[in-house]
Amino acid sequence: MDMHSFINFFLLPGIVQGSIYALGAIGITLVFAIMRYGHFAHGDLATFGAFIALAFTTVLGLSPYAALPLAVLATGVFAVALDRLFYAHLRAMPKIITTIASFGVALMLRSFVQVVWGVNTTSYTRGITRPENWFGIRVKSHEIVTLLVAIALVVALHLFLTRNKWGKAMRAMSDNPELALFSGVDNGKVIALTWIIAGGLCAASGFFLGLNTELKSLMGWNILLPTFAAAILGGVGRIEGAIVGGLIVGIAEELSVLVIPGEYKVMSAFGILLLVLLFRPTGLFRGKVL
Template sequence: MELLFQQLLNGLTIGSVYSLVALGLTLVFGILHVPNFAHGALYMVGAYIALTAMTALGVSYWIAILIAVLFVAFVSVLMERIVFSRLDPKDPLPIMIAAIGILFFLESLAQYTWGSQYQRMITPYGDSIQIFGLTVTIQRILVIVAAVILMVLLHLFLTKTMTGAAIIAMSQNRNGAFLVGIHSSRVAMMTFAIAGGLAAAAAALSAPINLVFPSMGNLVIMKAFVIIIIGGMGSIPGAIIGGYILGMAESLGATYLSTDYKDLIAFFLLVLILTLKPTGLFAKGVK
């Protein structure tokens, strides 16, 4: 029983990271209606920027996370302004090709800048504590709590602010949003900034638990795509719940089945859920 609760806690940690990445991907899809394959590269850049801020600049862990979030948000906005805003949203193929090109560019740039070797981020919260008889690191608790706080803040932003209402309006009816005077360029920039910031936060929070390397975002973004398909394309509740479902399934599967099949569980869940509910767990649309 203790092993079960330990793995459930690990599943919450993994699911928190997946949900944050999938949230950003879902928001961008809600605006462009095209999956952003470069989102995993933003996740990777966030980890490297946080690591560099701590090692080269000597700043604290929290300041490093803030720097990573702001930097990646800026890169994400540049990506939207320089590339995606110049492409026809009605033709998804050029946008998908451009996103893949950005992914390869950022990975190559990271490898040139930081090297291809694996690196580890040292956290001030690496100590272990006892909770109801379970031994957990403070960093894992921090990931879960920080993810929930970010999700709540995102919900409040989307439901309580004019910009958030504009994002929801754009995702639900693009033409209708134009007719009521919503500035599509500003909404797109804000959406990309939020998505990049969430990816960077997820990477900086999980980097002390995992290793940092140039291709670290590839597997994460593949699972994020699985999550948003499972949850319903463009659905924020679907991205959150789908992330935690996958995190739990991977953690329990690696323990009770085999670690060799851990990364296959995502695709098994994808086939299973889409067989039972082809539209995903939630209706389409940012909510």
């Protein structure tokens, strides 16, 4: 295998898929670290975001890229509403109860998508986009957009978490919720903010998954396992870990077809997850272990 085919068939698709996982994994890691439960509706929330973007393109006639920011915003607000409706009243109970509730929310979101948009696959644009050829490296335009937007979102999030007052409050609550409360951090506002960010990133990951593959009601559920694997591989609560974890899982999935049959490609994330839990439960960047 020469360098070009390695990049074209394995590395590049892996990086694109990996950045989709990374966008989802950031949300999972934030919820895990700040609210301290695994959010199992994350995949189906991504499906929801992707279909909301589809609704903007079909109903308002927008181009997919114009629909993206609207879908990100709508899903972020929707995530806050989900929290208020289904998770907020469970906060005093053991955290695992909220995890169970999120499992139910996943089912509800999926059924909602299936009732409204049906179960057939669809896509944002008709026709096939031809890859552009840059010195033998073939890359499609929507792949470049995926990478650029993912990088922009991550940089914006990083600046927010390190420079902004509310971003710092989020980090404080992740480190020590009681101490943050005593220092005057409004936990309720931080939780709402976390949901806006997690929901928005989730919609972005669903959108790019739909853009690079296709839209279907199970698309989000199918990326739940790799997204969680990415978050845990990176270390729970570590944004940079979620990004690196997402890229590793994405590239590992593409490379796995060299050693295991293609049908089991999706299980490579599962293998990574088991290995991390066995040998380094804190993840690459020393995150939390719940």
